[in-house]
Amino acid sequence: MTFKRIVFFFLLLLLALVLYGVYLDYIVRQQFEGKRFELPARVYARPLELFVGMALTPQQLRTELELLKYTSTPDPSTSGQYSQQNDVFLIYVRAFDFWDGAQEEQQLRIEIRGSAIASLVDAETNQGVDIARLDPVGIGGIYPSKGEDRELVRLEQVPESLINALLAIEDHRFYSHHGVDPRAILRALTTLIGRGRIQGGSTITQQLVKNFFLTPERTLRRKLTEMLMALLLEWRYSKNDILETYLNEVYLGQDRNRAIHGFGLASQFYFNRSIEQLELHQAALLVGMLKGPVSYNPRQHAQRALTRRNLVLAELSRRGYIDKHQYDALIQRSLDISPKPNMGLSPYPAFMDLVVRQLRSDYDEDDLRTEGLRIFTTLDPIAQRAAERTLTKRLGELEQQHRLSANTLEGALVMIHSQSGEVNVVVGGRRPRFEGFNRALDAARQIGSLFKPAIYLTALQQPERYTLVTLLDDSELLWQEPGIEDWQPSNYNNQYHGEVPLWLALAKSYNVSAARLGLDLGIQNIIETANKLGLERNLSPYASTLLGTAELTPMEVAQMYHTIASGGFRTPFRAIRAVMTIEGKPLKRYGLAVKQTLAPEPVYLLSAALQGVVREGTGKGLQHYLSPALNVAGKTGTTDGLRDSWFAGFTGDRVAVVWVGSDHNQSTGFTGAAGAMTVWGEVLSQLNPRPLTLPQPEGIEIISVDPLSGLRVDANCQEVLTLPFVGGSAPKESVRCTSVSGGNKIKNWFKRIFSGE
Amino acid sequence: MPQHIRFFLSIIILTSWLSACTSTTMVSPRISDNQAVLALLHASYDHSVAGDYANAEVKLERALRIEPGNADLWYELAHIKFQQEQYSQAESLALRANSFAGNKDFLRRDIWNLIGQARGAQNNFNGAQEAYKKARTY
Numbered sequence A: 001m002t003f004k005r006i007v008f009f010f011l012l013l014l015l016a017l018v019l020y021g022v023y024l025d026y027i028v029r030q031q032f033e034g035k036r037f038e039l040p041a042r043v044y045a046r047p048l049e050l051f052v053g054m055a056l057t058p059q060q061l062r063t064e065l066e067l068l069k070y071t072s073t074p075d076p077s078t079s080g081q082y083s084q085q086n087d088v089f090l091i092y093v094r095a096f097d098f099w100d101g102a103q104e105e106q107q108l109r110i111e112i113r114g115s116a117i118a119s120l121v122d123a124e125t126n127q128g129v130d131i132a133r134l135d136p137v138g139i140g141g142i143y144p145s146k147g148e149d150r151e152l153v154r155l156e157q158v159p160e161s162l163i164n165a166l167l168a169i170e171d172h173r174f175y176s177h178h179g180v181d182p183r184a185i186l187r188a189l190t191t192l193i194g195r196g197r198i199q200g201g202s203t204i205t206q207q208l209v210k211n212f213f214l215t216p217e218r219t220l221r222r223k224l225t226e227m228l229m230a231l232l233l234e235w236r237y238s239k240n241d242i243l244e245t246y247l248n249e250v251y252l253g254q255d256r257n258r259a260i261h262g263f264g265l266a267s268q269f270y271f272n273r274s275i276e277q278l279e280l281h282q283a284a285l286l287v288g289m290l291k292g293p294v295s296y297n298p299r300q301h302a303q304r305a306l307t308r309r310n311l312v313l314a315e316l317s318r319r320g321y322i323d324k325h326q327y328d329a330l331i332q333r334s335l336d337i338s339p340k341p342n343m344g345l346s347p348y349p350a351f352m353d354l355v356v357r358q359l360r361s362d363y364d365e366d367d368l369r370t371e372g373l374r375i376f377t378t379l380d381p382i383a384q385r386a387a388e389r390t391l392t393k394r395l396g397e398l399e400q401q402h403r404l405s406a407n408t409l410e411g412a413l414v415m416i417h418s419q420s421g422e423v424n425v426v427v428g429g430r431r432p433r434f435e436g437f438n439r440a441l442d443a444a445r446q447i448g449s450l451f452k453p454a455i456y457l458t459a460l461q462q463p464e465r466y467t468l469v470t471l472l473d474d475s476e477l478l479w480q481e482p483g484i485e486d487w488q489p490s491n492y493n494n495q496y497h498g499e500v501p502l503w504l505a506l507a508k509s510y511n512v513s514a515a516r517l518g519l520d521l522g523i524q525n526i527i528e529t530a531n532k533l534g535l536e537r538n539l540s541p542y543a544s545t546l547l548g549t550a551e552l553t554p555m556e557v558a559q560m561y562h563t564i565a566s567g568g569f570r571t572p573f574r575a576i577r578a579v580m581t582i583e584g585k586p587l588k589r590y591g592l593a594v595k596q597t598l599a600p601e602p603v604y605l606l607s608a609a610l611q612g613v614v615r616e617g618t619g620k621g622l623q624h625y626l627s628p629a630l631n632v633a634g635k636t637g638t639t640d641g642l643r644d645s646w647f648a649g650f651t652g653d654r655v656a657v658v659w660v661g662s663d664h665n666q667s668t669g670f671t672g673a674a675g676a677m678t679v680w681g682e683v684l685s686q687l688n689p690r691p692l693t694l695p696q697p698e699g700i701e702i703i704s705v706d707p708l709s710g711l712r713v714d715a716n717c718q719e720v721l722t723l724p725f726v727g728g729s730a731p732k733e734s735v736r737c738t739s740v741s742g743g744n745k746i747k748n749w750f751k752r753i754f755s756g757e
Numbered sequence B: 001m002p003q004h005i006r007f008f009l010s011i012i013i014l015t016s017w018l019s020a021c022t023s024t025t026m027v028s029p030r031i032s033d034n035q036a037v038l039a040l041l042h043a044s045y046d047h048s049v050a051g052d053y054a055n056a057e058v059k060l061e062r063a064l065r066i067e068p069g070n071a072d073l074w075y076e077l078a079h080i081k082f083q084q085e086q087y088s089q090a091e092s093l094a095l096r097a098n099s100f101a102g103n104k105d106f107l108r109r110d111i112w113n114l115i116g117q118a119r120g121a122q123n124n125f126n127g128a129q130e131a132y133k134k135a136r137t138y
Helices: A003-037 A058-067 A160-170 A182-195 A204-210 A220-236 A239-249 A263-271 A280-289 A302-318 A324-332 A349-360 A365-370 A381-401 A448-460 A502-507 A511-521 A523-532 A543-547 A554-565 A600-615 A620-624 A676-685 A749-754 B003-025 B035-049 B053-066 B071-083 B087-100 B105-121 B125-136
Strands: A041-044 A081-085 A088-093 A096-098 A101-103 A106-113 A116-122 A138-142 A251-255 A258-261 A374-377 A410-417 A423-427 A471-474 A498-501 A576-580 A586-589 A633-638 A644-650 A654-661 A700-705 A721-726
Touching: A003 A220, A058 A081, A058 A088, A058 A106, A058 A381, A138 A349, A160 A204, A160 A280, A160 A302, A204 A220, A204 A239, A220 A239, A239 A263, A251 A263, A251 A280, A258 A263, A263 A280, A280 A302, A280 A324, A302 A324, A349 A374, A349 A423, A349 A576, A381 A410, A381 A423, A381 A654, A381 A676, A410 A554, A410 A676, A448 A502, A448 A511, A448 A523, A448 A543, A448 A554, A448 A600, A448 A633, A448 A644, A471 A502, A471 A511, A498 A502, A502 A511, A502 A600, A511 A523, A511 A543, A523 A543, A554 A600, A554 A633, A554 A644, A554 A654, A586 B053, A600 A620, A600 A633, A600 A700, A600 A721, A620 A676, A633 A676, A644 A676, A654 A676, B035 B053, B035 B071, B053 B071, B071 B087, B071 B105, B087 B105, B105 B125
Parallel strands: A041 A374
Antiparallel strands: A041 A138, A081 A088, A088 A106, A096 A101, A106 A116, A251 A258, A374 A576, A410 A423, A410 A654, A471 A498, A576 A586, A633 A644, A644 A654, A700 A721
């Protein structure tokens, strides 16, 4: 071979190497950038706020603490622990960075008496505390499609002890080599010669590069490629970038189908702590696990993990990172593993669905999935769990009661805070842990009688024509319109009731009088009222709409009833309070916003009538679950053939809607009162609801009237109905007291409501 | 007027003025009986004064979650929106405050004045006039 040919061959080889290098460089860059920015957003429920006088039971507080993975211990000594003795809780509250400021660790002593907080004290200073917040429950993340999980950490957040341990064990010349450590390789080569296989010698950079490949290969060729890529990586990126990415990338275990990558997540997964809170012996364990996260899994192989950890501590001592005194103390420590790993994918998919939808309207989905945002929501986990449990249980009971085969029925429930419009609960079906059809947001079903309040509200907006005592005609009705079939609505028992006062027609949910009223007022006007209540869907302008053939989702129904509950102020629902970047910068705040779409007086009258539904009408059965003193307002809804069972109502602080039915639109065999209402009642009864006290608008006066004629009567009469009226619209004529001879005695339920003011 | 009488008169006037002042610098106890609400309201005032309206709002919203029917809190929120030139919301929130104001006439007057200002800022001059007129009735 001539010299020229050798040179030529050599140059060709060089060219091939260079091209290969360029190719590898491309891979390195692509992978590195990709790893760096694949960040999920972390989602939190509302933080539990504590203050003296707050309604809270010991069970509820314990539920929240359990959800927060606080450990119960007789002597709380570190954050994340609590003790309970009878009704006195001592809680060592974790520090937390809220969107409105960082909150430090705090020790609280809480005394609960009679289902309310009686005393709230800082356990260290013994000073009373006005208001305190626990850290919020993490309810999941918005993840990239791979089902991987990250808790991204910035290098600054990582404790120095962890970095020292990592470098000491894995790559102590990290900061001085250029991606490859020749001395380490030499040692590895001697191992190769000695033991016939490649072992160790990898720098942190090389280990990071190893993660870029999908398949593990331990061949020499792969090793050489990795070395080359490591050199390229170091050439392109800084040591700190590489270290940070490594810290977030390394594999540290498995949780069923979820891989645990990165020290931030591992810290949460194994210790229920954020990385900043790791103690040295805990950091040592994690570093020790790098070589074999499955074989050194502290929950499966505690002894092996302990030995490995102590080895790491020994190495740290040998290298002078810790002194003998520290070493002796640390090897005595137990693993300090938290007992239960926290959940990855959200346990509340229906609510998360709502969160994602709200975010999507404001952010790029890629932004959401790649920025590591922290999202603070309005979910109330205590209420959510109560609702889920109750719905599932009741559906089973209803199936048995009505001889339906198992799993025939489905349901949905939404609960919203009355004044703020914050969504506290979303239950999408009877199996709430499963991500499936979200009935709360997407199941549009006929609402039946739930529509009636729109009719009555329209009427009450004309006080010169309609008051709560105006007599409506509940006799047979035949409606004929060109182009459609004759319509003859009927009442539930096919009975007609002649002349009925407006409030009673609504309380008893009579169809015919409502239909006639709606026709008199004009369907377009009713639809306009429905729009003002917050309904955005287009309704068909036919008579049948009056009796609820419109198909709405539980969320849409909730919006309508919420506007009633807020006195005519339409409030858009919010599932998110604030969003923060990973660095702690607030991104967007969803503040409280309202719009007055209806005059307060008619809404007040309607609310009072809805209280009548529960006191006297189709909602009477609610009293089995909730005390009449709560003055709950609500409406039952049942559709044709008993296909849909609805209840919508509100207390002083919550608006809730329940739907029960079958996905296949089969008859359930029961009404709104027998089905949905029982769920509603049972759920609310677990949540310390506030009594409903409607603020009386200026234009309203309270008048005593005779129940039969609706005319004014002396307040001292035996049979008296005390009702609100728009000023000047109350009947002018009076009547003498009717005698007490038989007949129905209608209780003074309105009087009871208003005399308390 | 003799010297000493003038002296005593000015002492009396001064002390009554001072006592009137001190009673209005504190948050009126009639706003709430709830310590948490008062603490949050105080904090909100502090944020407001410092121009940190975002945090002022957050504190008020927390207070409103505790006492949603408290007209003073709604009014304060409306006021903060006004400071931030969000006039439409200032008006709506003030109307909301009005629905809870009961017979707190002084508050109603403040509320309707704020509504007037907010409407004026939105060029709804007729509405503003109505609001001011209403304010004068309290």
